[in-house]
Amino acid sequence: MSEYEDDGGISVEAGREHSPDGQPGAQHGGSPGETALRAEPDGIAGAPKETPVGARRKDRRGDRLRDGSGVSDVADTLGELAMSNGTQENNMPLGLDVGTSRIVVARSTDRAHESQYESQLNAFITLPYSKLAASLLEREGVFHEVYGDELVVTGNDAQRFAEVFHVETRRPMQRGVLNPKEPHSLRVLRGIITRLAGKAGGQNRKVFFSIPSPVGEDESAISYHEASITQILADLGFEGHPIREGLAVVFGEMSSSNFTGIGISCGSGLCNICLAVLSVPVFNFAIPKAGDFIDSQAAAVTGELATRMRVMKEMNFAVNGLGGDRVQNALTVYYDDVIHTLANSLRTTISSTQRLPKLDQSIPIVLSGGTALPKGFLKRFTTALRADDFPIKISEVRVAADPLNSTARGALMAALC
Numbered sequence: 001m002s003e004y005e006d007d008g009g010i011s012v013e014a015g016r017e018h019s020p021d022g023q024p025g026a027q028h029g030g031s032p033g034e035t036a037l038r039a040e041p042d043g044i045a046g047a048p049k050e051t052p053v054g055a056r057r058k059d060r061r062g063d064r065l066r067d068g069s070g071v072s073d074v075a076d077t078l079g080e081l082a083m084s085n086g087t088q089e090n091n092m093p094l095g096l097d098v099g100t101s102r103i104v105v106a107r108s109t110d111r112a113h114e115s116q117y118e119s120q121l122n123a124f125i126t127l128p129y130s131k132l133a134a135s136l137l138e139r140e141g142v143f144h145e146v147y148g149d150e151l152v153v154t155g156n157d158a159q160r161f162a163e164v165f166h167v168e169t170r171r172p173m174q175r176g177v178l179n180p181k182e183p184h185s186l187r188v189l190r191g192i193i194t195r196l197a198g199k200a201g202g203q204n205r206k207v208f209f210s211i212p213s214p215v216g217e218d219e220s221a222i223s224y225h226e227a228s229i230t231q232i233l234a235d236l237g238f239e240g241h242p243i244r245e246g247l248a249v250v251f252g253e254m255s256s257s258n259f260t261g262i263g264i265s266c267g268s269g270l271c272n273i274c275l276a277v278l279s280v281p282v283f284n285f286a287i288p289k290a291g292d293f294i295d296s297q298a299a300a301v302t303g304e305l306a307t308r309m310r311v312m313k314e315m316n317f318a319v320n321g322l323g324g325d326r327v328q329n330a331l332t333v334y335y336d337d338v339i340h341t342l343a344n345s346l347r348t349t350i351s352s353t354q355r356l357p358k359l360d361q362s363i364p365i366v367l368s369g370g371t372a373l374p375k376g377f378l379k380r381f382t383t384a385l386r387a388d389d390f391p392i393k394i395s396e397v398r399v400a401a402d403p404l405n406s407t408a409r410g411a412l413m414a415a416l417c
């Protein structure tokens with residue numbers, strides 16, 4: 001499904017619409033002679049230290065996926081790198097997407113074009129401690145820890161237990177950074193990162209991890225968040241390097257345009273946006289409307305729980321206008337709000353950017369993240385972009401082949417460059 005139009009302000013080739021179940025679809029090819037540049041590492045150390053926690057279960061229920069992003073020189077390089085380091089797998093860099101809703105680790109495998117992903121929900125629930133409950137959890141292989149008189153079940157298991165006990169999961173992060181209202185935030189985050197990344201097992205093993213961009217000018221919460229993750233990684237023996245989430249999407253999805261284009265991650269707490277030219281970021285920013293906003297607003301107007309809205313949205317929702325039941329309509333209204341805010345803020349930011357690099361060619365926009373999954377998202381976003389003049393020429397707008405893993409993939413790419 002591809003169209004090309006030129007209606008003055010914006011010329012857009014709308015790419016493939018993504019299937020609602022998040023399965024990879026269309027692929028994009030790479031071009032020879034692409035240049036992989038190094039991401040700017042600017043890690044901060046010195047966060048408060050907490051006792052490291054360990055995963056109790058040994059099995060890693062990872063989702064091993066084949067990247068559907070086509071052939072590229074960078075992927076070739078990565079594959080060769082992976083192969084030459086096959087015997088030193090323990091020292092290979094990692095990509096880590098520290099998301100408000102999910103944490104994803106990306107590893108390169110020993111074959112070209114393949115990455116391996118593993119994810120955990122960035123959530124937890126607490127249960128009152130008892131010896132019996134603790135031993136039952138242990139026996140069932142449930143990922144948990146004991147904090148004083150509480151049993152804390154984290155990651156994917158938290159969702160399962162929340163359903164069993166009819167409670168809401170708690171979240172260590174909010175709007176892309178550590179949740180200031182959650183006393184367990186750092187401990188839980190440390191537990192999940194430890195479980196996914198493991199111990200470095202070698203010197204100077206690099207991890208590029210995603211950080212959000214500021215909403216407006218305030219970077220202070222991001223500095224603390226970034227320092228905290230750097231410290232967690234340092235305690236595991238890793239050398240942590242932050243990468244803005246939008247830039248990670250550029251790294252993960254735009255090898256075919258020499259890492260030039262607009263990468264967008266529509267996540268849970270934020271939509272992160274980056275315009276990069278030859279891998280160098282021109283601007284990064286975020287808007288505070290994404291999946292959580294849709295859930296909470298739709299819940300407020302329907303009298304339902306936000307968690308229920310989330311389940312309905314993830315099950316079979318398509319953004320295709322009003323006319324469904326009241327829940328579908330509420331989700332549609334707030335999805336449209338996100339889409340229009342995103343398109344308008346992108347337009348305004350480009351227009352107000354001074355010394356915008358001279359772009360000889362039109363550039364692509366790639367949408368990723370869980371909020372970009374529903375059918376209709378791409379079409380609505382493309383329509384919103386076309387609604388007014390757009391300051392730069394766009395070659396295509398497409399949804400990433402594997403939207404839930406784009407950020408981790410890009411972080412890994414950056415780490416391997």
Ligand SMILES: Nc1ncnc2c1ncn2[C@@H]1O[C@H](COP(=O)(O)OP(=O)(O)OP(=O)(O)O)[C@@H](O)[C@H]1O
Pocket residue numbers: 020021022097098099100101102103175176245265266267268269270271290291292310313314315317368369370371372373374403404
């Ligand atoms: N199939 C789906 N349809 C609609 N929404 C979905 C689907 N799957 C996941 N989501 C939504 O995507 C969001 C999570 O996406 P993602 O994992 O990209 O976010 P994140 O990286 O954790 O958050 P952020 O980047 O904002 O910190 C949630 O709001 C979730 O409800």
Ligand SMILES: [Mg+2]
Pocket residue numbers: 097098099100245265266267268369407
């Ligand atoms: Mg994200």
